[in-house]
Amino acid sequence: MTRMRLSRLIAGCLVTGLSVAGLSLASAASGPPPDPAAPPGPAALAEVPLTRTVSASSALPGYPVANAVDGNQDSYWESANNAFPQWIQADLGAAKTLSRIALKLPSGWEARTQTLTVRGSADGTAFTDLAAPTGYVFTPGANTVTIPLTTSARYVRLQVTANTRWPAAQLSEFELYGPDTGDTQAPSAPANLALTEPASGQVRLTWSASADNVGVTGYTVYRDGTPVTAITGTTFTEARPAGTRAEYFVRAKDAAGNESGDSNHVVRSGTSAGANLAAGKPIEATSVAHSFVAANANDNNTATYWESAAGHPNSLTVKLGTDADVDSVVVKLNPDAIWGARTQNFEILGREQGATAFTSLSARADHRFDPAANQNTVTIPVSGRASDVRLQFFANSGAPGGQAAEFQVIGTPAPNPDLVVTGATWTPSNPTETSQLAVSATVKNAGTANAAATSVDVSLGGTVVGNATVGALAAGASTTVTVNAGTRPQGTYTVAATVDPAGTVPEQNETNNTHTSRRRW
Structure with a gap:
């Protein structure tokens, strides 16, 4: 059998038309005939493709997840082999209304059936089923499957459990569509974000209003990469313990759900007796692209960097040797403007000395790196004890794999013998x-x-x-x-x-x- 990797996992639902000899669809409908004098009903909204970034549970070398959104039906993503279940996931940036999903494989590939479930989430962590597990048939020629949906989600995941032609998930195009509301233009990013502390233990943010072709409906305030509130005004005040570090930015939204880019980032400095415990310690990665080795990520030099092979997830783990009480993790990219802004999605995990399993120190989240806004540096507050600390990468809008020029673990050594x-x-x-x-x-x-x-x-x-x-x-x-x-x-x-x-x-x-x-x- 010729190996045919299904380039793009096409989740499609085949819609069977009503066909009855001698019976028109109009006469088959129940109820009285329509009143010709009645005003016409509202026309169905046209559809538009939804902008998205993608990540995957795994990717076979040479078949990265980026192939599923490159507009080329002949290139494709393929997961690790013989390791079901696998998944591919789209992040729409904000909750969007969905009307259908179109999945494609290379048009000349042999017929096959892939069994998958469509799942949705608001936060990328808690998922619910949007479409039950179903075997979708890909037929040579179009090799396209369509799955109708009437729902709203930010994260849309296809979880694949079987493929009749190859022991992996395969997809060449992963397309999502929603109703055309007539407004696809995002607001401008909020400007002049400023932070003050009007009282001990209190943080106040102010910013300049965004502009939009239709109208801004509100703002989402993010603390340490996580949304904390949605408001309509341009000020926000919250209580934060004195001495606690926090990084803030704001995004604007309009009525159609279009979301702006980040405002400038501002940082409320914290107090910590900790030092960078990761510098020069043993460090390892699940994969390496070219000569961008793991040791580049803790050599105190942002001009060198680690980069994984194409595909996600991938990880970078530093071994501190003994337990430390960790209060933050700093991830840096080269601050030079030649490194364009990008968003990396990753989780921080830790493992105590003597333990076998890692536990989460900071949940999976999007982290924005921008030479202009934050010097390409992200600081994530954590609280935990660990001797091994891991960055688990799931997506990168600027490269096909994870990237880190410096991976710093800030904390103090935990009590240990000497x-x-x-x-x-x-x-x-x-x-x-x-x-x-x-x-x-x-x-x-x-x-x-x-x-x-x-x-x-x-x-x-x-x-x-x-x-x-x-x-x-x-x-x-x-x-x-x-x-x-x-x-x-x-x-x-x-x-x-x-x-x-x-x-x-x-x-x-x-x-x-x-x-x-x-x-x-």
Whole structure:
């Protein structure tokens, strides 16, 4: 069988026309014939395509989700293979009325059936079914399926559970249509957004009104990338705890649901004793495009950057080594104007030391990067404890994969032990070649939390000659252990004692576990 990837997942509903020999549709209708004197009913509104950005649960290399909105029926998106269910999702930018979805595959592909559910959401997190699971048949020629809808949503997701010709979801075009209200022009972005603090714990925003060809109906205020209120005026005041950082912007809307771009962003500075704990730490990514490696994202240089391979989702994970109390995450792109504005959709997750699963620190949301508005820097307040912190990317309006020039984790080290060897002695103090040598090492827990039991390795001249068990130590406590090293030929030796050589105890500092000295006998 020739492999035919269904380029674009076409969710279509086949509408069967009424066909009865000798019976017209008019005569088949129930009720009396229409009154010719009655005024005509309202004409159905024409349809217009809805602008959208797309993301997907996965993408096979070379078949990115961007292919599903490029207007080319011969290019297509394909999900990971043999991994149903998969999904593709459109973000309309604001809640829009939908009349139908058109799904296409390359016109010359063989017939196939894809089983999918149409789901909708207002926030991109909580979804409900807009159309029940159905097998949609794609027929060579048009290879287009249409799904009628009468609903409103911002996020529209097609969840695919089967494909009769290939073990993946496939779609070449994912088109959404809504009624033409006669107004498709968005308002101008609000200007001159300013922030003041009229009282402790209070934030006040003011901005200049937007303009629209028909009329502005209201404004949505966003805090840290999340909408917090919709109002009709140009001022907004809210209570925020003193010292809490927050970033705001505003968008305007008109009666047709068209939404403006962002206003300028303003930041209410917070107070934090934390530092960037991610700089120089081990960092890894699910994929890399060309030479844009993960280590570029925590090298303190915004001129270098990480970029994933095409497709979503993809992730970037920094390993802090031990738990930290994290209060914010900063994601930067190069602030140079050559980097055009873009929106990335991502979630922040964390994993505590000793845990296997990640949990959410900040829910998935759109984050706007703009050299002119926010120096291409986004700061997301979080609250949690983690030793590994992950950015999970779902969409990027400016590139086919996730991008980060700097990934900073701001916080303070959580309470942890810190095992150090404070000294090493040996007996006899002046050994001979026949002496049975014993080396003693004093271990202290210099950290702020209790340490579990571990061990000490003792080496002479670079060779481990024995080890001893170190019991659990409370913070600030010390203990001395002894290793029998046997006899040694006359000479000069480097004596070293290393506590927790296998790294089984998470510590505040993993680089201070060895004590060395030199001795001649």
